[in-house]
Amino acid sequence: MSKKEVLIAALSRGRYSFSKGWYKFSRNPLSVLGLIIIFLVILAAVLAPYITPYPEQAGPFTNFREASLPPSLTHLSGTDSMGRDIFTRVIFGYRFSLMLAVVVLGLSIPPGVILGLIAGYYQRTWIEIAIMRVTDVFLSVPPLVLALAITVMLSPNLFNQMIAISFMWWTWYCRLVYTMTTSLCQEDFVHEAELTGAGKAHILLREILPNCIAPILTKMTLDMGLVIIVGASLSFIGLGVQPPKPGLGTMVADGAKRLPAEWWTAIFPALAIVIIILAFNLAGDGLRDMFAVEEV
Amino acid sequence: MGKYIVLRLLQTLFVLFGLSILIFFIARVVPGDPARVALGSLATKEQVQELREEMHLDKPLFVQYYFWFRSILRGDLGKSLYTRRPVTTDLKEFMPATLELMLFSFFMSLIIGQVMGVLAGYFGNSWFDNLFRVLSYIGIATPAFAMAIFSLLIFSYVLNFAPAVGRLSLGVRSPHQITGFFILDSLITGQFSIAWKALRHVLLPAASLAVANIAQEGRITRSSIVENLQKDYITAHIVYGIPTRSIIFKYLLKPSLIPTVSIMGLDFACLIANAFLVEVVFMWPGFSRYGVTAMLNKDLNAIVAVVLVIGVAYSVVNVIVDIVVSFLDPRIRLQKGGG
Numbered sequence: 001m002s003k004k005e006v007l008i009a010a011l012s013r014g015r016y017s018f019s020k021g022w023y024k025f026s027r028n029p030l031s032v033l034g035l036i037i038i039f040l041v042i043l044a045a046v047l048a049p050y051i052t053p054y055p056e057q058a059g060p061f062t063n064f065r066e067a068s069l070p071p072s073l074t075h076l077s078g079t080d081s082m083g084r085d086i087f088t089r090v091i092f093g094y095r096f097s098l099m100l101a102v103v104v105l106g107l108s109i110p111p112g113v114i115l116g117l118i119a120g121y122y123q124r125t126w127i128e129i130a131i132m133r134v135t136d137v138f139l140s141v142p143p144l145v146l147a148l149a150i151t152v153m154l155s156p157n158l159f160n161q162m163i164a165i166s167f168m169w170w171t172w173y174c175r176l177v178y179t180m181t182t183s184l185c186q187e188d189f190v191h192e193a194e195l196t197g198a199g200k201a202h203i204l205l206r207e208i209l210p211n212c213i214a215p216i217l218t219k220m221t222l223d224m225g226l227v228i229i230v231g232a233s234l235s236f237i238g239l240g241v242q243p244p245k246p247g248l249g250t251m252v253a254d255g256a257k258r259l260p261a262e263w264w265t266a267i268f269p270a271l272a273i274v275i276i277i278l279a280f281n282l283a284g285d286g287l288r289d290m291f292a293v294e295e296v
Numbered sequence: 297m298g299k300y301i302v303l304r305l306l307q308t309l310f311v312l313f314g315l316s317i318l319i320f321f322i323a324r325v326v327p328g329d330p331a332r333v334a335l336g337s338l339a340t341k342e343q344v345q346e347l348r349e350e351m352h353l354d355k356p357l358f359v360q361y362y363f364w365f366r367s368i369l370r371g372d373l374g375k376s377l378y379t380r381r382p383v384t385t386d387l388k389e390f391m392p393a394t395l396e397l398m399l400f401s402f403f404m405s406l407i408i409g410q411v412m413g414v415l416a417g418y419f420g421n422s423w424f425d426n427l428f429r430v431l432s433y434i435g436i437a438t439p440a441f442a443m444a445i446f447s448l449l450i451f452s453y454v455l456n457f458a459p460a461v462g463r464l465s466l467g468v469r470s471p472h473q474i475t476g477f478f479i480l481d482s483l484i485t486g487q488f489s490i491a492w493k494a495l496r497h498v499l500l501p502a503a504s505l506a507v508a509n510i511a512q513e514g515r516i517t518r519s520s521i522v523e524n525l526q527k528d529y530i531t532a533h534i535v536y537g538i539p540t541r542s543i544i545f546k547y548l549l550k551p552s553l554i555p556t557v558s559i560m561g562l563d564f565a566c567l568i569a570n571a572f573l574v575e576v577v578f579m580w581p582g583f584s585r586y587g588v589t590a591m592l593n594k595d596l597n598a599i600v601a602v603v604l605v606i607g608v609a610y611s612v613v614n615v616i617v618d619i620v621v622s623f624l625d626p627r628i629r630l631q632k633g634g635g
Contacts, residue, residue, distance in 0.1 A: 030433075136307070137314035141607045144569035145587075149603050152591045153322055229439045233573055236441045237588055249441070256445055256577060260453035267449065270442035278437035 024290045031286020037279035045094040057084040058092040060244040068262050078264035080254065082244075086265060089246035090272045096241050097248055097276065100162055101227040105220055107166035112173030113216065117204045119174065120181025132178065138171040144230050148239060156239040158247075165230055169223075176219060180212045214291035221287055225280035232273050248273050304618055308611050315607045316368065320361050323600045329353075330596055368604070374597035378590060383601040386586060392476025393463060394575070394582035398567050400502040401509070405563070408506070409513030410556070416514065417521025417552070418544065428514065435511030440570035444504040444577035451500055458500045461579040464493055501578040505570055509563045513556050520552040550624070558621045561614040568606055 026032055049055045053076075057063075063083035071078040077086035119131040138146070143165070150164035184190060185208070193203050232249035234240040241247025243254070248269050255266025324330055331347040332339070348354055352363045367374070373383040416428040438446070452460040463478055464470055471482035471490055478494040524530060525548070533543050568584070575585040583602070590598035 133310060133314065136311045137318055140311050140315050140611050141603060142565040142569035142610065144572065145603060145606050148572065148587075148591055149319075149322055149599055152594060152599060225437065232439055233441060236439075236573060237576065238592060252441065252445065256441075259445065260449055263449055263453075266445050270445055273442055274434070274438050277439070278433060281433065281437050 021290050025286050028286050028289065030282045031289075034279040034282025034284075034286065037275065038283060041094055041276050041279065042098065044091050045098055048091045048095060052085075052088040052091050054085040054088045055092075057088050058246055068258075068265075070262075071264050071268075077268040078262075080251075080265050081258065081262070086251070086268050089251060090248065090269055093241075093246045093248040093251060093269065093272065094276065096158060096245070097228045097231060097273070100158065100165075100231040101224045103162045104165045104169055104227045104231075105223060107162070108169035109173050109216070109220065112170030113177050113209070113212070115170070116174040116177025117181055117208060117212075120178040121185060121200070121204055121208070123182060123185065131174065135171045135174050135178075138168045139175070143168055144233055147230055147234060148237065151234060151239045156234075156242065158241050158245075161231060161234055161240045165227060169227070172219070172223070173216065176215060177212050180215065181208055184208050184211055214287075215293040218284055218287040218291060218293050221280055222284035225277040225284070228273070228277055228280070300622060301619055304615055308615050312608060312611055315611075316365060316604070317361070319600055319603055319607075320364055322603075323596055324357075324360065324364070373601040373604075376590070376595055376598045378593045378595045378598065383597050386598065387583065387601060387605065390581065390583045390586045393580060394571055394584055396477045396479065397498060397502055397505065397575070397580060397582060398571060400498050401505040401567060402563075404502055405506040405509035405513060409510040410517055410553070412510070413514035413517025413556070414521055414544075414549070414552075417518040417525070420522050420525075425518075428518070432511035432515050435507045436515075438507065439573070440505065440508065441573035441577060443507050444501070444574045447500050447504045448577060458496050459493075460500075463497050463581060464490070465497075468493060501574050501580055504577075505567060505574045508566055508570065512559070512566070513563065516559060517552060517556050520555045521548065524548055524552050554621060554625050557624060558617065561610070561617040564613045565610055568610065 044051060048058070052058075061082065061084055065083065066075075066079050067081055067083040069075055069079045069083075075085050075087070077090065079085055080089070115131050115135075119128045122128050146168050147161070147164045150167060151161050154160035154164060190203060190207055193207050198207070231240060232247075232252070235247040235249030236253045238250075238253065241250050243250055251269035252266050252273070255262065255264075255269065258265050329344070329348075331344050331351060331353055335344055335347060352360050371384060373387075375381065376383050376386055379386055412428055416425040419425055448460060451457045459465060468490065471478060471487055472485055474481045474484055479491050479498070482488070482490040482494060530543065530548065533547055571582065571584040572588055574580070575582050576588055579585070583605075586598070587602035589595075590602060
């Protein structure tokens with residue numbers, strides 16, 4: 001379908017009914033699986049101090065008598081070189097990953113969307129040129145590389161990692177909303193609103209923005225996975241969550257030094273990362289089909 | 297057509313200029329006093345002051361930018377604080393290893409991704425299609441460093457299939473440098489056993505780098521094959537009795553490959569970003585590992601150079617991809633106002 005056909009389909013459908021959408025989403029078992037995994041991981045991360053077997057081992061803790069034990073019934077994923085339970089630390093590690101993704105998207109989506117709306121609405125003016133060319137500059141370097149450079153300059157820790165990733169992540173939303181807005185501006189309902197004398201804020205936020213929600217939501221879900229990848233990669237290199245805090249990427253990096261003998265110290269945290277990203281991708285693809293959006 | 301290319305090149309120049317401002321901002325404004333960072337905490341006040349004057353740090357910001365930009369245009373990227381050599385010398389030394397790795401990985405993903413994508417799309421909903429979809433989901437969801445560690449563990453340590461780290465084993469002399477690509481150099485000089493060793497070394501890192509792209513390219517090819525198979529002109533060809541093979545190769549492949557070509561810019565971004573992780577895991581002595589070392593040591597000049605080189609390379613790749621796509625698909629040329 002072309003962009004215009006999608007748009008027409010979306011408009012003729014009127015307000016999106018939730019039950020209809022859920023029906024379509026639930027037809028795809030993989031997407032539902034993704035949603036269930038996301039729910040379980042969030043639940044586990046929130047309740048981490050109560051459900052993990054050794055919550056006191058999440059932070060600085062040493063017990064060399066139980067160091068480097070392979071997986072067993074008492075330590076499901078084994079222990080690391082300090083004698084800490086890997087399973088416990090992975091669940092706590094999810095807290096950092098999820099928090100990073102939520103904060104980054106929370107900080108970067110609102111400015112990205114608003115700038116995209118403005119740039120798309122004021123086409124062929126200096127406003128559009130200024131906003132979109134700045135966006136181009138940010139997109140001219142792969143996000144991971146720019147995030148690395150900025151985190152280094154700010155000194156590496158979780159907070160600065162959040163700042164660094166948000167600092168460029170808004171550009172994706174800006175470009176997405178910009179593309180949508182430029183085509184929506186040609187639609188009759190926008191012209192009508194202009195003719196009846198509606199204010200710019202009304203047109204942008206009440207007429208155009210609601211039509212952009214579906215792709216934004218879809219991209220958001222997929223981006224949860226992407227931000228977690230970038231965050232874990234930064235931590236893996238040593239520029240994110242600092243030990244003894246249990247960052248997933250940090251744990252993989254620590255375990256990688258002990259391959260192949262203590263394989264479990266690297267493999268289980270790595271699998272944990274794969275699982276959560278997979279879940280967000282599955283759910284995101286389900287949303288994409290449900291909203292029939294192509295742009296994301 | 298000419299107009300489109302000129303416009304695209306102008307836009308790229310503008311973006312690169314913007315990028316230089318962004319990098320200048322990150323490197324000069326964010327860390328506080330670059331002179332202090334460069335000299336470390338042991339330097340005396342006078343030494344810091346001297347370097348400040350040498351780096352024009354006592355002048356207004358835009359004057360600093362002017363001097364900095366001028367030296368970059370001359371190809372002077374400053375000295376690395378860590379290796380104590382000019383950054384350009386370092387880059388020249390480490391670049392071939394990364395290029396070799398990326399080229400290998402690129403062709404790997406191109407060939408495997410296309411073949412799998414075309415097969416999965418043509419035999420839609422078969423067991424192969426389903427298997428491919430599951431694998432590609434996992435391939436996309438696995439970060440490069442995790443993929444590197446998985447393959448290191450399985451193929452190197454458990455199956456003993458390929459060596460674990462480096463470009464060549466310790467004790468093996470690297471071939472006489474001509475291109476800097478070990479495999480090519482040793483082939484040219486006739487050292488076939490070294491070429492074989494180098495090939496075995498590059499296999500695992502290149503494969504772990506390629507997986508994400510194989511999955512991404514394969515998925516896109518698959519879905520565009522599925523979409524094009526339903527088009528009327530394909531049905532018409534089938535009805536006319538044109539042999540299946542010539543339908544696939546003559547009429548189906550070209551339009552189906554356009555989306556794949558157009559995401560190659562993103563593939564490149566993915567390769568170069570992931571090289572940072574893969575080179576660390578496999579201790580590959582390349583440009584990206586140099587970048588990581590520079591970052592961990594707060595080596596300002598080297599970091600700036602690495603980001604700048606990546607920005608330029610990525611922009612150039614994007615221009616090439618756009619031009620190739622506009623050759624393949626005349627509709628894009630028309631849309632963007634070229635003639």
